[in-house]
Amino acid sequence: MPSAFIRRVLMLAALGTAPGAVLGAPAATTDEYRAQGEAQATARRAPPKHGAKAKNLIIFIGDGMGVSTITAGRIWQGQAAGQDGESTQTAMDSLDYAALVKTYGADAQVSDSAPTATAFMTGVKANEGAISVGPESKVRDCASSKGHELRSILALAQDAGLATGVISTARITHATPAASYAHTPGRDWESDKELPAEAAAQGCKDIARQFIEGEVGPKLQVAIGGGRSMFMPANAADPEYPTKTGSRKDGRDLVGEWAAAHPGGTYAWNAAQFAAWNAEGKGPLFALFEPSHMQYEADRAGDPAGEPALADMVEKAIRHLSRTKKGYVLYVEGGRIDHAHHAGNAYRALVDTVALDNAVARALSRVDLDDTLIVSTADHSHTLTINGYPSRGNPILDTVKEGGKPVLDANGKQYTTLSYANGSGAVKAGGKDRPDPATEDTDDHDYRQQSLVPLIAETHGGEDVAVRASGPGADQFRGTIEQHTIFYLMRNALLGSKGRKR
Structure with a gap:
């Protein structure tokens, strides 16, 4: 008769370990470790079988979430829950397939978020500081970027009639989310305040303006993040912090312009407005919860107007996007992991890593992996x-x-x-x-x-990061791959031959 521990291991192998949980005590004896290893090996003899084609795609990006952050976050998550941290199973751990990803850029051994996000969003490596323009474009040189704009996986999805959404705990105009809808050789050109006069004269637009006027931004059914100031005129007071104002020099109220272009839509800047939005309704959502980045998860409870958890944002986005019969693509960034690391503050980085993992767990509870591909990765690592x-x-x-x-x-x-x-x-x-x-x-x-x-x-770290996936096409995420290959694996699973016509 097998021990209680061995029975638990066999049950987990058959059913899958609950994310963020350890059932009972972790393995501690020779027999228990052997049973655990045998169970995992047995489970891998019969790979998960899902549909041949993905109807939906959800992309989770932990900005700066290198392997050391994944490990430390896992341990912290388990210990914070009073469990054995080392053997804790996170939601990201439960994804079926994994690969190592090379994160170097077109001109960098250690990259920033702009070229790395460009790689997995568009399938092409870019230069430092450039967002969704090819390596032919010189950094902060508007003229050189013309004709080298790169279309993202969201653009291709919209071509195919799929619903699309973008969520970030950073500014929605920051490099990683911007790679899905903007094209610029200057990642810092988030509002016209930062856009050089020469670049403006050559036809380049700031990122916030591209969100409103570009190909992808106006068609997003869900767009959630921070960065209110980039959309507000410099003479307008922020609704949450009256002493702060917008940053736009051109006097345009881009939030108002979005509302005018989406008469059935909802604009939200606080938790109550977000909670009141009917996710099952027809109207899109545009939510900007902070003038700059959203609060760290560790500080979110103290936000004056309130901010929803990343998991709650993901759940409502899925509920809304699922209304589209053809399917959807949802792009989610845990952006503040990166910022905490830059500050040398591991605590906040780990708490935000767990917040992203909770969002993955929420998504897994809402979707069917027979028709939904879930991909979790990082743009780059850090020196942790x-x-x-x-x-x-x-x-x-x-x-x-x-x-x-x-x-x-x-x-x-x-x-x-x-x-x-x-x-x-x-x-x-x-x-x-x-x-x-x-x-x-x-x-x-x-x-x-x-x-x-x-x-x-x-600074960032330059080592490989992990990509993990479950659902249709997930079995292609294996070995060691180039970062821009992620785009083609997602495109093939979602759009097949249709996605090659760009």
């Missing part, structure tokens, strides 16, 4: 490391301890499990003068992990 030899169960934000005893460096000081290769957490003096984190509260939400090289902001 998980180091030392901490014992199993050691709090991920704590200092390294083995068997409950602190592990000391060569100078007799402790160090944290998580650290950065560079960033604002660098100490001016190393060696014996390095501050001992044992004297600090490493669980504090504002704590910045120590780093080696002092920089104003921590």
Whole structure:
């Protein structure tokens, strides 16, 4: 008679582990580890069978969510729930297929979000700072970008009559979401305030204006994020923060223009308005919850006007987009993982990683994987490391301890499990003068992990990231692939031969 643990393992292999949960105690004995391994191996002998073609596509992007962030986020998620963090099964972990992804850009060994988002959105690598224009375009050179605009997977979906939506916890005009609807050699040209006069004279438009006037933006049935100021004139007060104003120099009220062009639509800037929107209704939604980026998940409860959780935004978007019989494409970014890492603040990065995972779990609960392809990946990594030899169960934000005893460096000081290769957490003096984190509260939400090289902001990392997928076409996500190949795998699963006519 198999033990209770082995029976649980066999049940999980047959049914799939619940995301973000460990049933009972984790494996701890030789027999239990063997049973766990055998069960996972057995489950992989019969790959999941789904439909031949995807009707729907949901793309989840963790901005800056490298493999170390995935691992640390998993551990934090489990520990925060009072479980064994190391063996926790997240929603992203439950996706059936995986590959490693090369993230270098057309002109960069370590890329920023603009070219990496361009790669998986359009199928072409771009130069640093460029959004959805080919590598022939020079950065911040409007004239060179003309004729090299790249159409995104959302543009192709709209051609085929599919519904489309974009969600980001960053500004909706920020690089990653903008790659779905805008074309620019200058990622910072989010409003006309940043657009150089020469570029404007050569015919380039700022990103917010492209959202309103471009090919893809006006057809989006759902567009949710931050970045209100990019759509508001400079003399207009923000509705949530009266001392702040819009950023547009041209005096245009782009929110008003969107409302005029979508008479049945809903514009929302707070949680109550979002909650009141009827997702089953015909009218589209345009929601901008902050003048700039949305709140970090860790700070969301303190937002003056309220902001919905990413999972709630995804659920309502799916409910609305599912009304279209031909299918839909939903593009979702957890954008603030990246910002927390740049600040050297692992806590907020991990909390936002879990928020993205909760959104994946919510999507999985709402869709049928026989007709919906779900893809989860990152645009790039960061310099976060998980180091030392901490014992199993050691709090991920704590200092390294083995068997409950602190592990000391060569100078007799402790160090944290998580650290950065560079960033604002660098100490001016190393060696014996390095501050001992044992004297600090490493669980504090504002704590910045120590780093080696002092920089104003921590940088991206250039190692491969993971892509994981379930649903029709998911079995093609395997091995090591170029980042722009993701576009073709998604296109083929969703549109087949029709998608090749661009």
